[in-house]
Amino acid sequence: MSALQPTLDKPESLTGLSDDEFQALLLEGVSRTFALTIPQLPENLYRPVANAYLLCRIVDTVEDEVSLSPDQKKIFCERFIETVKTGHGANDFAADLSPLLSEQTIPAEHTLIGLTPRVIQITHSFDPQQIEALATCVETMAQGMPIFQAQNLSNGLPTMADMDKYCYYVAGCVGEMLAKLFCHYSPEIAAHRERLLELSVSFGQGLQMTNILKDIWDDASRGVCWLPQDIFDETGFDLSTLTPETDDENFRKGLEHLISIAHGHLRNALTYTQLIPSHETGIRNFCLWALGMAVLTLRKIKQHLDFTQSNQVKITRNSVKATILTTRLTGRSNLLLSLLFNLTSRGLESPDWTYHPQSLKAKSAL
Known part of the structure; x- marks a missing residue:
């Protein structure tokens, strides 16, 4: 554990956290409601459900970002779908998207986007059936939401x-x-x-x-x-x-x-x-x-x-x-x-x- 008190405004302080601690801290930052309800789940469900919520929140962040054009949103959504499915490309996705986020995106979501590689790493620690469930949801959401946004x-x-x-x-x-x-x-x-x-x-x-x-x-x-x-x-x-x-x-x-x-x-x-x-x-x-x-x-x-x-x-x-x-x-x-x-x-x-x-x-x- 890092000697630095882990907080979302100091992403480097999250390095030493376990996967559960890492996801719990991110959840607390982006949704107090789900930070309250998800921990009620059995241990074997908590980790994938917490991860699923963070994946969906990344899609929401892309769709809600006012600085991105519809074409940019579509491209980032397509890239994220592929990243969730394959586990590859998370570093480039985060590096390309982070500088484009405006101040209207809350600080916790800025941090979440920057930490996408760790979130995806956790996703691909699950078994294939769980990964398929998460990836299908992300794909449906990321392809469907832009229809209405346009x-x-x-x-x-x-x-x-x-x-x-x-x-x-x-x-x-x-x-x-x-x-x-x-x-x-x-x-x-x-x-x-x-x-x-x-x-x-x-x-x-x-x-x-x-x-x-x-x-x-x-x-x-x-x-x-x-x-x-x-x-x-x-x-x-x-x-x-x-x-x-x-x-x-x-x-x-x-x-x-x-x-x-x-x-x-x-x-x-x-x-x-x-x-x-x-x-x-x-x-x-x-x-x-x-x-x-x-x-x-x-x-x-x-x-x-x-x-x-x-x-x-x-x-x-x-x-x-x-x-x-x-x-x-x-x-x-x-x-x-x-x-x-x-x-x-x-x-x-x-x-x-x-x-x-x-x-x-x-x-x-x-």
């Missing part, structure tokens, strides 16, 4: 099907990857492989839709809208007129419909979690904490449809602590989990809107 998003997405596709590229494919890793870890879990893979796409979409709804006004301030126009056609609202100053009852009716859709996906997330053996408490906690926080966020949005800033519907730290405590107490019982879900999500379904998630087979439709 669009004019100021008027929203045309249809709910487009939203399904977007959610698949940024979250559903991650859900599939996690399901594959869980099945690789446990033959008992693998007995439900096909159903888990199907539900995992819906799980990812529920979480992503919750984030989209929470961040509507932050996105609108940047001239971006991820909402589907066809849903709002039914309520009589034109998303091209959406601004941070919008105060329209027809818009709020559309939000209620989307909340109901997200709720349907989160119900599938509960089914997914209940298929995990009850003795796998670490995996269940990993799933339930994300699910619980999403349900509470949707509930706050439903209760405050006139919100104008994301922090108005962000759940409190006490709510996070309560979610953790409650799921630890009930997480082994499918019956109690169903009762808890029904109680906390009451009212999220719109009485005049029934949605049957069609994106469970989203991959085959893309």
Whole structure:
């Protein structure tokens, strides 16, 4: 261990860290939520899942970098896909990308890009099935996200099907990857492989839709809208007129419909979690904490449809602590989990809107 206190603003201090310590420190820098949930996983799952998140975050960093042109983003994404698949080219990738990152990219992500070679080295310490799961996810995400980045998003997405596709590229494919890793870890879990893979796409979409709804006004301030126009056609609202100053009852009716859709996906997330053996408490906690926080966020949005800033519907730290405590107490019982879900999500379904998630087979439709 280096005598230097390891911190992300001193990358050289990370040299002496073990792989787990190294990934934990990077996770803490780029996502406090996942730094909290991923360590709940069993040891044999923690390392590949932590690595997978860092790989996905590298793709996100490329896609979000304002200084890069669409062509540059495409080139860096293609290079990264090849690097993840083969284990080669990480040093050149990091050396070429790092100087191009702007100040709008957070310092922890600057550090992550610079440390790409070590991240990739860890990736290729896994067995072939795990590497394939990670590489497939990265490839899907890196090829799919630019499709939407190249669009004019100021008027929203045309249809709910487009939203399904977007959610698949940024979250559903991650859900599939996690399901594959869980099945690789446990033959008992693998007995439900096909159903888990199907539900995992819906799980990812529920979480992503919750984030989209929470961040509507932050996105609108940047001239971006991820909402589907066809849903709002039914309520009589034109998303091209959406601004941070919008105060329209027809818009709020559309939000209620989307909340109901997200709720349907989160119900599938509960089914997914209940298929995990009850003795796998670490995996269940990993799933339930994300699910619980999403349900509470949707509930706050439903209760405050006139919100104008994301922090108005962000759940409190006490709510996070309560979610953790409650799921630890009930997480082994499918019956109690169903009762808890029904109680906390009451009212999220719109009485005049029934949605049957069609994106469970989203991959085959893309």
